[in-house]
Amino acid sequence: xxxxxxxxxxxxxxxxxxxxxxxxxxxxxxxxxxxxxxxxxxxxxxxxxxxxxxxxxxxxxxxxxxxxxxxxxxxxxxxxxxxxxxxxxxxxxxxxxxxxxxxxxxxxxxxxxxxxxxxxxxxxxxxxxxxxxxxxxxxxxxxxxxxx
Numbered sequence: 078x079x080x081x082x083x084x085x086x087x088x089x090x091x092x093x094x095x096x097x098x099x100x101x102x103x104x105x106x107x108x109x110x111x112x113x114x115x116x117x118x119x120x121x122x123x124x125x126x127x128x129x130x131x132x133x134x135x136x137x138x139x140x141x142x143x144x145x146x147x148x149x150x151x152x153x154x155x156x157x158x159x160x161x162x163x164x165x166x167x168x169x170x171x172x173x174x175x176x177x178x179x180x181x182x183x184x185x186x187x188x189x190x191x192x193x194x195x196x197x198x199x200x201x202x203x204x205x206x207x208x209x210x211x212x213x214x215x216x217x218x219x220x221x222x223x224x225x
Contacts, residue, residue, distance in 0.1 A: 079107055089116070094199045096120040105189025112185055113192030119145065119180040125173030131220045135187045136164040138172065143180030147172045156182075169224050194219040 082103060089100040103114040119125075128148060138145065138156065145156045148171045149164055156162055164170045174180040186192065197215045201207055216223065 079109065082107055092196060092199045094195055094202070095123065097123060099195050101192055102183075103189075104192050108189050110189050112187040113189040114186075115184050115192055115195070116141075117182055117184050119143075119172070119174035119182070121174060121177050121179060123174040123180075125171045127223045128169050128171045128225065129216075129221055129223050130169055131164075131166055131191075132222070133166055133188070134191055134220045135166060136170065137185040137187075138162045138164075139183040139185075141181045141183065143174065143178045144176055145172050145180045145182055146175055191219050191221075194221060 084102055087100070089102050091098060091100045093099075097120050098118040100116040101114075102116060103112065105111075105113055125146075138147065138161070140156045140158050140160045142158055145160075147154055147156050147162050148169070149162065150168055150170070154162075194215065197218070198207070198212070201211045201215060215221075
């Protein structure tokens with residue numbers, strides 16, 4: 078059985094990825110593989126990941142601050158504080174923050190494990206641009222398939 082986790086505001090392992098801050102609140106190892114849970118702050122002007130699908134993964138966003146622009150299928154919506162978005166497997170989606178203020182949201186993935194994707198991409202980026210071949214290999218490990 079896993080130990081309880083109690084984290085205060087701003088607590089948890091944190092990384093910076095493409096100018097965004099990701100704070101890991103719970104990972105697959107903490108939840109018996111059930112889910113991953115991160116607090117994500119998208120920087121102003123963040124263009125977001127390319128449109129993509131997950132074949133097994135459910136993605137969920139709950140907006141805390143700012144406005145997150147979310148594409149779900151053929152629809153694009155402005156998710157303001159208090160908005161919740163559930164993206165089931167097989168649904169084309171992406172998110173961005175074209176605004177002038179940060180957009181902070183909670184991101185839950187089930188099953189767990191996708192949170193490691195962020196760490197692997199950050200490691201692969203290092204201080205330079207990401208090699209498309211390396212990005213493809215990372216995406217393939219985490220049920221992330223780029224679509225148009």
